[in-house]
Amino acid sequence: MSIVAALGHGPGNGPAPAPVRRARGGAYLLLAPGLAYLGLFFVVPVVALLATSLYVPVPGGDVGQFQPAFEWANYTRALATYWPQMVRSFAYALIATLAALVIAYPMAYVIAVRARGRVFLQGMLLVLVIAPFFTSFILRTVAWKQILADESFVVAAMRAVSLLPPDGRLTATSFAVVAGLTYNFLPFMTLPIYASLERLDPRLVEAGADLYANGPTTFWRVTLPLSMPGVVSGTLLTFIPASGDYVNSVLLGNNTTTMIGQVVDSRFFKVSDYPTAAALSVVLMVAILLLVTAYVRRSGTEELL
Amino acid sequence: MAALGDPAAATRAPGDEEGGARSGADLTLEHVTKEFGAFTAVDDLELTIPSGSFFALLGPSGCGKTTTLRMVAGLEHPTSGRVLIGGRDVTRTRAHERPVNTVFQSYALFPHLSVVENVAFGLRRRRAPDPLGKARDALELVELPHLADRRPAQLSGGQQQRVALARAIVNNPAVLLLDEPLGALDLKLRRQMQVELKRIQTEVGLTFVHVTHDQEEAMTMADTVAVMNAGRIEQMGSPAELYELPRTAFVANFLGQSNLLRGTVVENGAATLGVDVDGRRVRVPTARSVSTTGTVLVGVRPEKLHLLRAGDQAPESCNVLGPGRVTDVSFSGVSTQYQVHVPGLGTLGVFVQNILGGAGAALGEEVHLACAIKHTFALDGAEDATSGAVRLDARDV
Incomplete structure (x- = not known):
């Protein structure tokens, strides 16, 4: 059995190949433009944002005049006042992300798996997924206003089947805001899941069937786990921008559906309360960072990514 | 159910x-x-x-x-x-x-599961008791128990192959x-x-x-x-x-190599057939012939052919072909492969085991080829004599 023993420790445990000599200088040179761009347009603004969030009004100054300080109370004040909008933003983003996942996964599955090998059909379906990007985000959201309007067929149909009371409406409701968010971020959910499923080796599905797993079990035990990287990136690409979004709630909501993006917008542009706007932005950023870190850790897809 | x-x-x-x-x-x-x-x-x-x-x-x-x-x-x-x-x-x-279980060509191991979970996959689907214990036993059988907790991607090709085998066998x-x-x-x-x-x-x-x-x-x-x-x-x-005893030209050529010579049956005996191959009489055991009338392909394996150099005596009950000329000699230590061109028959391959040591026939030398009658076989003459032969331009993976 010595052959076998030797085999067991065969090529896998052999000496590692000699490391390729790295040209360090060259790598940094290639990274330089990117680093410079990020430094200038990301690091500097973030530092400025952090600083602004701690500013205090100039005593006796005009509206919108602030001076540097370490006013940590800006944060407690902002949170005390605007926590409902903050919570609502995350709630809407979460519901929209789940809804987008439910809609996008089967869509991506059909395009990637069922249409596998039919290049033209796959291409056409992908174009359809991306097609909304050809028109402006604002226009498409305004169009939803028409779709969900009181006199629209959607409302009429929902009333007819008693999904809505006879006097029920969809515009200016939280439903409309979440529907808008779901719609607008759907491609960001679909494409990464599609990419994951496209890469999935169909022979693994056959192996599942060969090992006594029926269709649903193979999906649950093989296909879904292997598409998790796509699901994770899709949910991140949807949840992060959706929680900071304000266009949908401005165009499709009312004053009870205000999201945190709207608050930042109005604090900043309407009342020139820069420190509060900055503090809310920082809180949003940190909250997203924490939520996303926890999510990625929990989903345990690091090694698949 | x-x-x-x-x-x-x-x-x-x-x-x-x-x-x-x-x-x-x-x-x-x-x-x-x-x-x-x-x-x-x-x-x-x-x-x-x-x-x-x-x-x-x-x-x-x-x-x-x-x-x-x-x-x-x-x-x-x-x-x-x-x-x-x-x-x-x-x-x-x-x-x-x-x-039924399959060991796939690409192994098709599940990349998201550990080796032992890969092996236990079929057992778990059938709700067999103690799937992990049985999976470890199967890994023992393929001598990889120490890699149970690795991921397939961390294994060499040979190791993955064994895991694929264990994953199939464990289901009995x-x-x-x-x-x-x-x-x-x-x-x-x-x-x-x-x-x-x-x-x-x-x-x-x-x-x-x-x-x-x-x-x-x-x-x-x-x-x-x-x-x-x-x-x-x-x-x-x-x-x-x-x-x-290949029965078709495809088998004769695909499974090892064969020299196939087209000829016509001219004598139909109970024990042997007499076949005319380009004017020479060749005998083939009737029991080893697919076809006993008309055109046949007379076949002989290269290692069953003997080189007869000038002065060599042809052994008993042999078919003798030739004279031919040695056109290629390749010495591989254990044996030597000769190509001998016999006018009217084409080029025949001959394997000679290196038993005697010393040099065999030289390039260009004139030789005869001998083959025991009991080692000859005959195929249907309607077949393509090159069917199944290895073509260098269409080599399999």
């Missing part, structure tokens, strides 16, 4: 779950045909593989051997015909309902299917795995159906080899039978 939940139930003895009688089951294909559009991949295949045997389906790529295997696995369904496992008709059942299938399982391994590793596979088959006693395009692999491992070509089985038998 019991058969659905436990697909192997119908073909397994009750004690099997505890690792008792492991014998596999007969596999029968009845008039199985598989068409993909206008292309017939498998053409009216008739095959019975007895339980517990190591069976090889040998053929060039595109001959239908993998399609046949996939129909047994349930990954393809025959256009017509029946598939029976242990006497039970499984033609209409799907892959997960069949008591009625039939184990191997789809070119050694194709991705380098030559040395492949040789070792051939020995290893044979050992495991003997140890577990399952019915193994091995698909390969490597004639040496098929001959070393299998009890029975079926040579497939263009969707049909050309010939089936033990490796020695196939080699010593």
Whole structure:
């Protein structure tokens, strides 16, 4: 059995190949433009944002005049006042992300798996997924206003089947805001899941069937786990921008559906309360960072990514 | 529903779950045909593989051997015909309902599961008791218990191959299917795995159906080899039978090499045929002839030919061909391969074992070729003499 023993420790445990000599200088040179761009347009603004969030009004100054300080109370004040909008933003983003996942996964599955090998059909379906990007985000959201309007067929149909009371409406409701968010971020959910499923080796599905797993079990035990990287990136690409979004709630909501993006917008542009706007932005950023870190850790897809 | 939940139930003895009688089951294909559009991949295949045997389906790529295997696995369904496992008709059942497991050519290990979970996958689906314990036992069998907790990506090709084998064997299938399982391994590793596979088959006693395009692999491992070509089985038998007495030009050329000479039967005796090959009389045992009238292909294996140099005496009861001229000599240590051009017959290959040491015939030397009558065979003369021969421009993977 010595052959076998030797085999067991065969090529896998052999000496590692000699490391390729790295040209360090060259790598940094290639990274330089990117680093410079990020430094200038990301690091500097973030530092400025952090600083602004701690500013205090100039005593006796005009509206919108602030001076540097370490006013940590800006944060407690902002949170005390605007926590409902903050919570609502995350709630809407979460519901929209789940809804987008439910809609996008089967869509991506059909395009990637069922249409596998039919290049033209796959291409056409992908174009359809991306097609909304050809028109402006604002226009498409305004169009939803028409779709969900009181006199629209959607409302009429929902009333007819008693999904809505006879006097029920969809515009200016939280439903409309979440529907808008779901719609607008759907491609960001679909494409990464599609990419994951496209890469999935169909022979693994056959192996599942060969090992006594029926269709649903193979999906649950093989296909879904292997598409998790796509699901994770899709949910991140949807949840992060959706929680900071304000266009949908401005165009499709009312004053009870205000999201945190709207608050930042109005604090900043309407009342020139820069420190509060900055503090809310920082809180949003940190909250997203924490939520996303926890999510990625929990989903345990690091090694698949 | 019991058969659905436990697909192997119908073909397994009750004690099997505890690792008792492991014998596999007969596999029968009845008039199985598989068409993909206008292309017939498998053409009216008739095959019975007895339980517990190591069976090889040998053929060039595109001959239908993998399609046949996939129909047994349930990954393809025959256009017509029946598939029976242990006497039970499984033609209409799907892959997960069949008591069959496959070692895939690409191994198809689940990258998101550890090695031991890969092996336990089938056991868990069938809700077998103690899946992890059994999976570890199976890893023991393929001598990889120390890698149980690794991911497949951390394993070498040879190790992945063994995991794939363990993952199939652990389910104690009625039939184990191997789809070119050694194709991705380098030559040395492949040789070792051939020995290893044979050992495991003997140890577990399952019915193994091995698909390969490597004639040496098929001959070393299998009890029975079926040579497939263009969707049909050309010939089936033990490796020695196939080699010593091929019945078609394809088998004669695909399984080893053959010198095939076209001739006409001029004397039809009870024991031997007299065949006129380009004016020379050659004798062939009647029992070794596919066709006993008209045109035939007289065949002889290169190692059965003897080189007769000037002054050598022709042995008793031999066919002698020649004179011819040596056009190529390649010495490989164990043997020397000569190409001898005989005018009117073409170029014949001759293998001479290096028993005497010393130099054999030289390039350009004039020689005669002798072959014992009992080693000659005759095929149907209507066949293409080059069918199944290795062409350098169309070499298999």
